[in-house]
Amino acid sequence: MAAADESSRPFAGLSDVSISGDIPVEGDISVPVGPSRRDDEFSTLDEPVKETILRDLRAVGNKFIHVLYPKRSSALLRDWDLWGPLLLCVTLALLLQGGAAKGDDQSGPQFAEVFVIIWFGSIIITLNSKLLGGTISFFQSLCVLGYCIMPLTVAMATCRIVLLVPNSLVSFVVRLVVVTASFGWSTFASTAFLADSQPPNRKALVVYPVFLFYFVIAWMILTFTPTQ
Amino acid sequence: MASTKDPFEFQEFEEAGSLLEADRDAVTISIEDEKPRQAPGVSPDEEHLDSDDKTELLSGQKKSTPFWTFEYYQRFFDIETHHVKERVIGSMLPWPGKNFIHIYLRRNPDLYGPFWICTTLVFAIAISGNLSKFLTSLGKSGYKYTPEFPKVTIAATAIFSYAFLVPLALWGFLLWRNNKIMNLVSYSFMEVVCVYGYSLSIYIPAVVVWILPYEWLRWCSIVVALCLSGSVLVLTFWPAVKDDHPKVIIAIMAAILVLNSLLAVGCKAYFFSKPEPVGTVAPLNEGTKTMPATLKPV
Incomplete structure (x- = not known):
């Protein structure tokens, strides 16, 4: 009877234990954390779908702010997601649609080409940094590289607006300035996040492919010409 | 996430790298000199250190991790910024008697x-070819700028197949000759790939020069780049074939040089063709004529 009672309430015996002041108590007490976390998880089942989506969107937006203001915080690295990169990549590829002459060998990059360049490019850069001995995980690096496309996506949107104005020389200069600035910004932001994970004598080896990657994307954006 | 106490293996590699570095200052010319140097007149302490270094390096080399593991490929990226810089500069400045593999790669x-x-190089060729076309047709009526994105794919195919398939063929050939005639020097496949890859680095500045629409300037830079990269290749592979029959030596050196110049001239002809007065279709036709020539030996 007593044993059954004990087994049903495993911590019942602890209630009699009194710890006097002179016994040093060490270690972490992690018992109360578990149930409360479980409660949190349960509560997401009850909440409206809108709230769940909004929370994820807020997390994505929060990371956008991190890219815009790249201080060396690990928030972008700690909880990675690929929603933001997907969103940015699709937006960029859609904005690059409809360039130049169609069905011709001379045309600009198609949707699939942009998509493949961005994803394979970031995968290759990530593999490169892992092979060089980086301590960052695979998806963290993908996440950072994807989020840091954001300045270039913004530049692409600006370019499409500027291209509505017919004056070609002025619009070219404006586009050149915008794209160069956003290219620098992307490289700087991703370097701020990625370079720390490398041993100091290999930083340049990791930064160079990132530079090349954003340079190629910037080139695609700058040379975009819509069909008249 | 940059935890300093991460027990990663590059610590060990780094040490090996620094020991290699120390070695490099001591040794003057080639690997073969290294072995006799260690036998006589080394203080016991140093000898101990050296043998430690030796065993460590040997174990690093002998440790045959299977090719599907990540560690296998990590060996090929065990390199630091200054090594890459030295190798690129070394591949641009050939010097008689300097063997690229022995001096810079060091196993x-x-x-x-x-x-x-x-x-x-792929993106440099595609982008500067596009720019040069834009510059030459600037101000002509009826010209409309196009990014010519598909050329990136063609450039990638040509260059990557040159940089990996030609070394494969050359390595196979050297292996075969090595069985017939005992050569003192034999190169591994990775070493041959490495030499070929680095020998392409001179073309990057050359290709950027090609943006300027002056034919004489382009041909000058082609000749300079060809001489530099060709002589690096010849100087490197000379020791591996020098004990062979003269006919074989001439054949293999000619093949190396001809393939190298085919790549350069093919790229020049395809991506930087002279603007034809007929229209934009002409360079394409010319390209279809020249491209198979570039790809044929590969």
């Missing part, structure tokens, strides 16, 4: 340089 061939040099 540690890397894939980082060849891969990123090829990638850079």
